[in-house]
Amino acid sequence: MSTHPARRRAALLVALVGAWVAGSALGATQPARHASAAPLFQLEPAHAEYVPLLDGSKPIYVLVIGSDARPDQAIDSQRADSLHILSINPAEHKASIVGIPRDSYVEIPGHGTNKINSALFYGGPELVVQTVEQLTGLKFDYWAMTGFASFEQMVDDVDGLVVDVPFAMSDEDSRAFFDPGVQRLDGDNALAFARNRHDLPSGDFGRSENQGRLMVAALAQLKKEFNQDPARLLAWVASFVRNGTTTLSMDEVIDLAFTGTAINANKVENVVLPGGAGMVGSLSVVTLNQESLDAISKDLADDGLLKKANVPPSPNESLLGG
Amino acid sequence: MTPNRVQRGAKKRRVPLALLIVPIALVAIGVAILLALRGGAVPIIGGGDEPAPPFDFIVKPATAISTAPDADEAALSASADQVGQAITPAIDDLYTNAFLDPSNWRHDDYDEVFETFAPDAAATAEQSVETLTLGATAGDVFQTVEPGKSKLSYQVLFDPDGAPETVVVTVIFRATAERKDGTYLAIESEGEFFLRQVKGQEGWKITAFDVTRGDHETKPPSSPSASTSPST
Numbered sequence: 001m002s003t004h005p006a007r008r009r010a011a012l013l014v015a016l017v018g019a020w021v022a023g024s025a026l027g028a029t030q031p032a033r034h035a036s037a038a039p040l041f042q043l044e045p046a047h048a049e050y051v052p053l054l055d056g057s058k059p060i061y062v063l064v065i066g067s068d069a070r071p072d073q074a075i076d077s078q079r080a081d082s083l084h085i086l087s088i089n090p091a092e093h094k095a096s097i098v099g100i101p102r103d104s105y106v107e108i109p110g111h112g113t114n115k116i117n118s119a120l121f122y123g124g125p126e127l128v129v130q131t132v133e134q135l136t137g138l139k140f141d142y143w144a145m146t147g148f149a150s151f152e153q154m155v156d157d158v159d160g161l162v163v164d165v166p167f168a169m170s171d172e173d174s175r176a177f178f179d180p181g182v183q184r185l186d187g188d189n190a191l192a193f194a195r196n197r198h199d200l201p202s203g204d205f206g207r208s209e210n211q212g213r214l215m216v217a218a219l220a221q222l223k224k225e226f227n228q229d230p231a232r233l234l235a236w237v238a239s240f241v242r243n244g245t246t247t248l249s250m251d252e253v254i255d256l257a258f259t260g261t262a263i264n265a266n267k268v269e270n271v272v273l274p275g276g277a278g279m280v281g282s283l284s285v286v287t288l289n290q291e292s293l294d295a296i297s298k299d300l301a302d303d304g305l306l307k308k309a310n311v312p313p314s315p316n317e318s319l320l321g322g
Numbered sequence: 323m324t325p326n327r328v329q330r331g332a333k334k335r336r337v338p339l340a341l342l343i344v345p346i347a348l349v350a351i352g353v354a355i356l357l358a359l360r361g362g363a364v365p366i367i368g369g370g371d372e373p374a375p376p377f378d379f380i381v382k383p384a385t386a387i388s389t390a391p392d393a394d395e396a397a398l399s400a401s402a403d404q405v406g407q408a409i410t411p412a413i414d415d416l417y418t419n420a421f422l423d424p425s426n427w428r429h430d431d432y433d434e435v436f437e438t439f440a441p442d443a444a445a446t447a448e449q450s451v452e453t454l455t456l457g458a459t460a461g462d463v464f465q466t467v468e469p470g471k472s473k474l475s476y477q478v479l480f481d482p483d484g485a486p487e488t489v490v491v492t493v494i495f496r497a498t499a500e501r502k503d504g505t506y507l508a509i510e511s512e513g514e515f516f517l518r519q520v521k522g523q524e525g526w527k528i529t530a531f532d533v534t535r536g537d538h539e540t541k542p543p544s545s546p547s548a549s550t551s552p553s554t
Contacts, residue, residue: 049531
């Protein structure tokens, strides 16, 4: 039986169409040669992270105030027995801590010349900020303050601070009894470590450096805990907000905490303004070394960081076995 | 008599139609059988991708973190659970879009994934597509992806007025992907996401994250894909 030419053409067309459809479909489902030849998938553990760090070129200045208020006292109307300038260079992920001796005899705006710690009594933390701004020429972005009880609780809320106690301490007044070495201090012991001055040859100067040491330890611990479990940041922020008094908003505390996780605590300069003890009438005071004060203030104003050349000797040098 | 054009056209149509329908149908059936034998849920020719498999994380009770010394812990705890419930659909969608929806992973189209991120975080997330999603070449490699048992937990930080400020979502995501060569890969994504309410953006957005992928070879599942428990 002969086939009609039109049917043959139609059959050929159908065959071609069918082959194209089938071929295309099969082609689409066959693994591409390059895909099967390439590694099938990344099997090494992969990691991705993003931390919102402050990255501006302008340094951030925070005045950290420790009030000597006892548990039943208002913390903003006592004396500021602990004063530290915390300056952060966000772009370089670095920071400096400069302690100001509490007995520094300085001009207090509206209150003549007096010990710097009395500024808190005269005008609250705002006057302390004004006083330190006038002394250093720095413009503070924030202040943060704690008292005895709130400091203790702050430390306990983060399960203690791991501190490398630099030398043995044995002081009845502050109840600071420590062997040297790395140890975790609870709130009570951290406060004792921060208060001890009778046991130190340089008194309040050495104490101020040790208070800075606690801040460096906190920074190191925040970073370590964050790296192990990022959610720990919430505990640190909550501890600070719950127990501290500050001009930082909650958002700013969180931003600073994130930024703190990027700072290498080992490279934080922790210094105390040098000066000499003296008497003004019946007052035992500290006269700050003006040359060093000027150099440190200028350094901080430039980029928030201290140049090695301007780092004064440690007030605890004799105990550190330098 | 020579047929006119209409008649000639009508005559010609009758034969090819009969010839066309049957073979095309046969070829289509053959292709469908072939595809079915290959074990894949490959889209029907001319159709779209199959829908994403249903997926919900198992959600643990949220933890409230207060910043007020005299906070009502019970009220905050209830509020933390509400925050978690509000965020969970977004995290379900995030992982569905990143790992389970074939219309995304087959076409390297993960745009929906990055909508959950705040702008600054999104830029980094987009550079981490191989960790945060099934990957840019997943369409070349994988045939199907089925979700496994996956868990979420929340820690909610409240401000001193009792308003939720920051949420950390801890995620453990599991899935099994079948490759086109018939082997299987266990997908494991674990991490933490920080979410905050970003000015100018609706709802909670991811502002920070830390995610690790620990994929490994696995055996074929013994039974058809296990369904996941719904969010609670």
